[in-house]
Amino acid sequence: MNKFSLVAIVLLYYIPLDMFFYATETCNHVRFWTWNINIIRDKMYKTKGNALHKVDSLLSDGEVIDSSTERLRNLSKQGGTIIGYLYPHTPIELFLAHGLTPSLMRVDPQMSAGFEDSLQTFACAFTRNVYSQRAHGGFIDYSGFLFPGNTCDALQNVGDVWRQRFSEDTVLRLTYPVSPRSESTVSFLAEEMRLLSKALERQYGKSFSQDEYSTAVSLVNSFRTGAQFLYASRIVNPETPSYRELVGLVVDFMVAPVEGLLRDLDEMVSVAKSTNDAQGKAGLVENVLQGLMAGTPLQIHIEELPEHTRLLVLGGMVDPFNLAELVDGIENATANVIALDMLSFSFKSIFTPTVESSNNPYISLAKAILGAPLEPTQEGLQRRMAFLRQLLETHIFDGIVVCEQSFCDPDEFEAPSMYRIADEIGIPSLRLPIDPELSDRGRLEGRIQTFLETLEEDK
Amino acid sequence: MSEEKAYRRLETSQLLQQISFRHMLEAHAASEDGNLTWITSGFPVEIPIAMGIGVVYPEQYAAIVGAQKVGPDICGLAEEYGYSNELCSYARASIGATIKPDQSPLGGLPRPQALLACNNICGTVLRWYDAVSELTGAPVYLFDTPPIDDEQLPHHVAYVRQGLHKLVDFLAKKFDTTMEKENLRKVSQYSSDAIRLWIDSLEACKNKPSPLNCADRFLTMAPVVSSRGKDYCVEFYQALNDEVRGRVKDGIGAIRDERVRLLWDNIPPWFQIFRFFNGLAKKGVVFPADTYTHAWSGKVSGDDLYGSITEVYSNVYLNKGLEAKADKMVQLIKDYALDGFIMFSVRSCKRYSLGQMVTRELVTERTGVPGTIIEGDMVDSRLFNDAQIQTRVEALLEMFV
Numbered sequence: 001m002n003k004f005s006l007v008a009i010v011l012l013y014y015i016p017l018d019m020f021f022y023a024t025e026t027c028n029h030v031r032f033w034t035w036n037i038n039i040i041r042d043k044m045y046k047t048k049g050n051a052l053h054k055v056d057s058l059l060s061d062g063e064v065i066d067s068s069t070e071r072l073r074n075l076s077k078q079g080g081t082i083i084g085y086l087y088p089h090t091p092i093e094l095f096l097a098h099g100l101t102p103s104l105m106r107v108d109p110q111m112s113a114g115f116e117d118s119l120q121t122f123a124c125a126f127t128r129n130v131y132s133q134r135a136h137g138g139f140i141d142y143s144g145f146l147f148p149g150n151t152c153d154a155l156q157n158v159g160d161v162w163r164q165r166f167s168e169d170t171v172l173r174l175t176y177p178v179s180p181r182s183e184s185t186v187s188f189l190a191e192e193m194r195l196l197s198k199a200l201e202r203q204y205g206k207s208f209s210q211d212e213y214s215t216a217v218s219l220v221n222s223f224r225t226g227a228q229f230l231y232a233s234r235i236v237n238p239e240t241p242s243y244r245e246l247v248g249l250v251v252d253f254m255v256a257p258v259e260g261l262l263r264d265l266d267e268m269v270s271v272a273k274s275t276n277d278a279q280g281k282a283g284l285v286e287n288v289l290q291g292l293m294a295g296t297p298l299q300i301h302i303e304e305l306p307e308h309t310r311l312l313v314l315g316g317m318v319d320p321f322n323l324a325e326l327v328d329g330i331e332n333a334t335a336n337v338i339a340l341d342m343l344s345f346s347f348k349s350i351f352t353p354t355v356e357s358s359n360n361p362y363i364s365l366a367k368a369i370l371g372a373p374l375e376p377t378q379e380g381l382q383r384r385m386a387f388l389r390q391l392l393e394t395h396i397f398d399g400i401v402v403c404e405q406s407f408c409d410p411d412e413f414e415a416p417s418m419y420r421i422a423d424e425i426g427i428p429s430l431r432l433p434i435d436p437e438l439s440d441r442g443r444l445e446g447r448i449q450t451f452l453e454t455l456e457e458d459k
Numbered sequence: 460m461s462e463e464k465a466y467r468r469l470e471t472s473q474l475l476q477q478i479s480f481r482h483m484l485e486a487h488a489a490s491e492d493g494n495l496t497w498i499t500s501g502f503p504v505e506i507p508i509a510m511g512i513g514v515v516y517p518e519q520y521a522a523i524v525g526a527q528k529v530g531p532d533i534c535g536l537a538e539e540y541g542y543s544n545e546l547c548s549y550a551r552a553s554i555g556a557t558i559k560p561d562q563s564p565l566g567g568l569p570r571p572q573a574l575l576a577c578n579n580i581c582g583t584v585l586r587w588y589d590a591v592s593e594l595t596g597a598p599v600y601l602f603d604t605p606p607i608d609d610e611q612l613p614h615h616v617a618y619v620r621q622g623l624h625k626l627v628d629f630l631a632k633k634f635d636t637t638m639e640k641e642n643l644r645k646v647s648q649y650s651s652d653a654i655r656l657w658i659d660s661l662e663a664c665k666n667k668p669s670p671l672n673c674a675d676r677f678l679t680m681a682p683v684v685s686s687r688g689k690d691y692c693v694e695f696y697q698a699l700n701d702e703v704r705g706r707v708k709d710g711i712g713a714i715r716d717e718r719v720r721l722l723w724d725n726i727p728p729w730f731q732i733f734r735f736f737n738g739l740a741k742k743g744v745v746f747p748a749d750t751y752t753h754a755w756s757g758k759v760s761g762d763d764l765y766g767s768i769t770e771v772y773s774n775v776y777l778n779k780g781l782e783a784k785a786d787k788m789v790q791l792i793k794d795y796a797l798d799g800f801i802m803f804s805v806r807s808c809k810r811y812s813l814g815q816m817v818t819r820e821l822v823t824e825r826t827g828v829p830g831t832i833i834e835g836d837m838v839d840s841r842l843f844n845d846a847q848i849q850t851r852v853e854a855l856l857e858m859f860v
Contacts, residue, residue, distance in 0.1 A: 118816050120834070122545070122806045150605040153582045157813035160781035164817045177618065178578060178585060178603045184621040188605075191614035377582070379601050381589035407545050409809070413586035416541030417593060433543075 489513020
C-alpha cells in the first residue's frame with residue numbers, strides 16, 4: 001500500500017459521509033463552509049452535530065473564545081476568507097454572497113485592555129478590548145475588518161486609528177443612517193452596501209453571486225426565525241432552552257454563520273415546542289412571538305406562566321454569553337432568570353426582519369436592517385422606550401437589569417430613561433456598570449445576587 | 460509682570476457682551492412666543508433663522524457653566540438624575556440645568572419648543588437632545604450628516620439634501636411658518652459676511668506677533684456660532700476685524716512678548732480659560748491658531764443654497780476622518796509658522812479626542828514640530844489635573860528653550 005492509499009483510507013475513516021458528499025459536488029460557498037465547520041466541530045469536541053452547543057455551554061467564556069478562534073483558524077487554513085465585523089446590524093448575507101465568511105469580533109474577557117499610546121482610557125470598553133486583542137496579535141485569521149460608520153463616536157474614530165496603527169489590515173467601512181427606516185434611509189444604506197459589495201469584489205477578487213446570496217438569505221432567515229421563536233418561548237419557559245444555550249448558539253452563528261448550526265437550532269426549537277405543547281402553552285408562545293415581532297403589547301399574563309424569577313436585561317453591545325457566564329457563576333443563581341434580553345448581539349440582531357426576495361438585494365438588505373429593533377446608536381428613543389413600557393406593563397418581569405458598558409455613550413444615555421419607566425411601573429431595577437473583562441467581577445456578582453434575593457423576598 | 464500686562468484685552472470684548480446679552484434676550488422672547496429651538500453648534504442655523512424661528516445653543520450655555528466654575532455642580536444634577544459621569548459634560552450641564560434651572564447660571568436656558576441636532580460634530584448630540592426632549596417634551600429633529608471618509612459621495616449628498624428638505628417641512632409644520640427663498644438668501648448673505656470677516660480675523664494671526672490668542676478666539680467665536688445669519692453678527696465681526704487688522708498694522712500682539720507660537724487642538728477648559736492661556740502668555744507662549752475656531756469657515760453661497768448648505772455642513776472638520784484632521788493641523792502649523800502644538804484630550808468629546816495619539820505622531824512626522832497631549836475636560840473641572848497638565852506643558856516648552 002503506498003502512502004497515498006494509506007492517507008486516503010485514514011481520511012475516509014475520519015471524514016463523515018456528508019462531508020464526502022459535499023466535497024464531491026460542485027458546492028456553493030455556504031455548503032463548503034458547512035462541511036468544513038462540521039469537521040472542525042467534530043474533531044474539536046469529539047462529538048457530532050447537535051451536541052456542540054451543549055458542549056459549548058459547559059465551557060467557560062474564555063474557552064468559548066478559544067474554540068471560536070480555533071474554528072476560524074481552521075476555516076482560514078481551508079482557504080476561507082474571514083472578515084471581522086463589530087456592529088450587530090451587519091449584512092452578513094452580503095459577505096456570504098461574495099464567498100466570504102463574516103465573523104463577529106467578540107470581546108475577550110481574558111484580555112486586559114490597554115494601549116494608551118493609541119486609545120485614551122475613555123474609548124468605550126468594547127472598542128478597547130477588541131483593539132487590544134488585535135494589538136496582541138489576535139484576529140490573525142481575518143482578512144479584513146468592517147467598521148460601522150455613523151453609529152457612535154468611539155467606533156467611528158477607532159476605525160480610523162485601526163487603519164493607521166495596523167496599516168497592513170484591510171479596513172472597510174459601512175456607514176449607516178441614524179434616522180429610522182424611510183425611503184431616503186433605505187436608499188442611502190442600499191447604496192452603501194452596493195459600494196461595499198464593489199469594494200469586496202475589488203479587494204478579494206470574489207464577485208457577488210446571486211445563487212450564494214439566495215442561499216445566504218435562506219440560511220440567515222432560517223436561523224433568525226428559529227431563534228425568534230426561542231426568545232419568545234423562553235419568556236414562557238425560561239429553562240427550555242437555557243439562556244446560556246440560546247445565546248451561545250446565537251453568538252456561534254455570528255462568529256461563523258454556517259448551515260450546520262441550524263441543526264442545533266432545530267433541535268432546540270423541537271424541544272421547546274414539545275415542552276410548550278405538553279404544557280398547553282403553544283398558543284401563548286405564539287402570541288408572545290407576534291408581539292415581539294411587531295413591537296406591540298404582549299398578550300400574556302403572569303398567571304399564565306410557571307413560577308420563575310424573570311429578569312429583563314437591557315443594554316447595548318454587551319456580549320450575551322459573557323453575561324450568561326457571569327450570572328451562572330453566582331452561587332444559587334442561574335442565567336435562566338434572564339427571561340429576555342434586549343442586547344445588540346442577541347435580541348436586536350435576531351429580531352431583524354427576514355430579508356425579502358427582490359431584484360435589488362441591497363434594497364432588501366437595507367430594508368431588513370433598518371427594520372430591526374432600534375439600537376441606542378440610532379434615532380428613536382421614544383419608540384424604544386414605548387416598547388420597553390409595553391413589555392414592563394405586562395408585569396411578567398420581576399426586575400430589569402440595565403447593563404451600562406463603561407464609556408459607551410449610547411448605553412449610558414439611554415439607561416436613565418429605562419430606570420424611570422421601570423420606576424413608574426413599579427418594577428425594581430439594577431444598574432450594572434460592566435466592561436468586557438468583567439474586571440470587577442466580585443462586585444458585579446454581589447450586586448446581581450443581592451438584587452435576585454431582594455426580588456425573591458418581595459414575591 | 461501682572462497677567463494684564465502679559466495679555467492685551469480686546470476692545471471688542473465689550474461689544475461681545477452686548478451681543479451675547481441681545482442673543483439671550485431674543486431667545487427668551489422667542490420661547491415666550493412659543494418659537495424657540497435649541498440647536499447644535501454645527502447645525503445649519505440659516506434655515507430656522509430664515510424661517511423666523513429663534514435659536515439658542517446649549518453648547519454655549521454649557522461653556523458658560525464651565526466658565527462660571529460651576530460645572531461639577533450642574534453636571535452633578537444630571538448625575539443625580541441617573542446620567543453617568545462618563546458622559547459628555549456639555550450634555551450633562553445642559554441636562555442638569557434643564558432639570559433644575561433655578562440652581563443654574565442665568566436660570567438655565569429658556570424652554571425650547573423644538574430641538575434641532577446635527578450630528579456633524581458628534582454622535583452624542585442626538586442622545587443628548589433625546590434626553591432633553593424627554594425632560595421638556597420638545598420634539599427632536601435630527602439632521603443626519605454621515606461622516607465622510609475621503610470625499611462626499613453622491614448618495615451622501617442626496618441623503619443630506621433630503622434631510623434638509625425634511626427639516627424645512629418639520630419647522631414649517633411645527634412653527635406654522637414658511638421658507639421664503641429671499642429670506643434664506645438674505646440670511647445666507649449675513650452668515651457668509653460674518654464668516655468672511657471671522658476668517659480674515661483668524662488669518663491675521665499668521666502675522667508675527669499674532670493679534671489674537673486662543674482665549675480671544677474662543678470668546679469672540681460666540682456670535683459666529685450663535686448669531687450667524689443676523690445683521691448684528693456682521694457688525695460685530697466688522698468691529699473685531701477692524702481691531703485685529705489695526706493690531707497687525709501697528710505690530711501689536713495679543714501677548715506682549717511673543718516667543719513661542721503653538722497650535723491648540725480641541726475645545727478649551729472653559730473653567731480656566733484665562734488662567735491657562737494667560738499663564739502661558741507670561742512665558743511668551745501664544746496660540747495663533749487652533750483647530751476649533753477654524754471650524755466655522757464654510758460660507759453658504761451660490762444659486763443653489765440648499766446644495767451649498769449640504770456641502771458646507773457635511774464637510775465640517777469633525778465630520779471627517781483622522782487623516783483630514785491631521786492634514787488640517789499640518790496646514791495650520793505651516794501657514795501660521797507654528798513651533799509646536801498642544802492637543803487637549805477632552806474626555807467628554809470622543810469624536811474630537813479619540814485618535815489624537817495617532818494624529819500627534821502623524822503631525823510631528825509631517826511637520827517636524829513637537830506636540831504634547833494633555834487630558835482633562837472642558838466643563839467638568841473634577842477631571843482636570845492641573846499639576847499633571849503643567850508638567851506636560853513645561854516639558855514641551857523646554858524643547859523650545
